[in-house]
Amino acid sequence: MREAMDSGRGDGVKGEWSNLIQVFTCPEDEATRAVLVHHMRQILFELHDFLIQNVGITEAVSLKKISDRCTDTVLNREPEKRLADVITDVFQEIAPHAVNVASPYFVGHMTAAIPYFMVHLKAIVAALNQNVVKLETSKLLSVLEKQVMAKVHRLIYGNDEAFYREHVQNTHTSLGSFTEGGTTANLTALWVARNKALGPCGTFKGVESEGLAAAYAAHGIDRCVVLVSRRCHYSLRKCGGILGIGNANIISVPVDGTNHMRVDCLAEMIDGFKKEGRVKVMAVVAVVGTTETGNVDRLDEIGAICRQEGIFLHADAAWGGPTLMSETYAPLLDGIDGADSVAMDGHKQFYMPMSCGMIFFKDPTSLDAVAYNANYIIRKGSVDLGSKTLAGSREANCLILDSAFKIMGSRGYGMLIDHGIELARDFAEEIQGRDLFQLVTAPELNILTYRICPRAMREELATASPERILALNDHLNEVNRTLQQEQREAGNSFVSRTVLELETVFPGSPTGKVVVLRSVLMNPLTTLDILRDILDEQEALYADWCEGAIPKKGRCRVGKG
Ligand SMILES: Cc1ncc(COP(=O)(O)O)c(C=O)c1O
Known part of the structure; x- marks a missing residue:
């Protein structure tokens, strides 16, 4: 365009203007069109090959090197290219x-592979550029959103036909909404929970209107707490900060040896707060697929306690929610219909492109607790979805999910879920069959953790003194940290790493702060053979490390004794 503008094809400013408005209509010439078609064909029809040929996994490249490429802070006045x-x-x-x-x-x-048609759908969403904040900028897309929300709501709560007929296009009620991701889905749920817990009473108009100080005074409390699994996602702590109750009041409930929230501890903690007085348990959050280990809290038991105590239950199913579409594994989520709200991520196991989350409410009037209206849009009683969402302007993600449901059906999604869970089980067996590795958390869904821990060391750990266990774990943590990094930098494969705080479950089980390797098996193109390759590579790296080919950081020594 610059050449066109500089060459003065038009006359002066008038010419520049006509060249500029050209970009709102079509490519400026045939040569440009040909270049665009060439590139776009690659990502629209040959994405898989394009990514393999052109995009690396995670080769070593220093942050400095890539940062140095992006240091130009001057916004060019004239077109450059x-x-x-x-x-x-x-x-x-x-x-x-x-x-x-x-x-x-x-x-x-x-975050992994997505079906190639998702790229087409995303392009169509961008092309139509609808804004579902209000009907006037989206029309059919707003009502389509309500329909898609109802489909997933039905998957979770399974109400009867009459219920969905009443609510699917009801302008006064809402079964849920799209969000940017799991974080804002969780935030929306706890926003509703806070406003319900600290609602109007007497002359007090409610926390949304008058703020926390007035709310605590009106409700006769000093603080609100939210009880969460110790394995919950860190976004919940952010919610504590944003909602003003303080992230110190997002309180962890201990987990058992299989990473499930301890329901006995939950009951005791609720009891403790009741006895303490002047504390309101605003919500309990159960996790459906913990981020690090993929475990599903016992929703039935937690739901029963919350119902008995009148506490809002939120299920963070950002990861595991789509398991409901598996005809085999959906029962792992039994009890999810007892949750007052459920968060799910579109960009996780609905295989949608970034970024998309969803929040659903059992009670179709729950979102009234956070409703806002304005005179020029989101008028009372309109279909304007923006009246009950944290976001204002929003893209029409519903078009992508609705189309994906049509293309794959819940059975197609269910097969993807089954593949991940079954592959994770096979991988766990493979890990257990090898001398070098120790399975740390077995898969319940499709996530598992393990570590490099040679058999001899495992045997020693089973009978070692507490001091020796500490020293061995320290050493193993260093090995796992270093080798995960080495593997990532080699660029052939990628397994992530986290630190779990574990209690002894059986003699020799990993204890304390344990560095683990974490696998998330959601890509249907990943096979057991590929996972074997990854373990082979880790074995080779360990051999190099033992021979000194990989520098030891020297932070820990494992001498005898
Ligand atoms: C259980 C859980 N909840 C919430 C989130 C946050 O989701 P997002 O990154 O989409 O905001 C994640 C992300 O990994 C998650 O695993």
């Missing part, structure tokens, strides 16, 4: 330095 050149640069200079999260060897995070 032609559109075709900019797009070519994106494909040649930027994409290769992104991460190929779609690789079947990339098994470390909850």
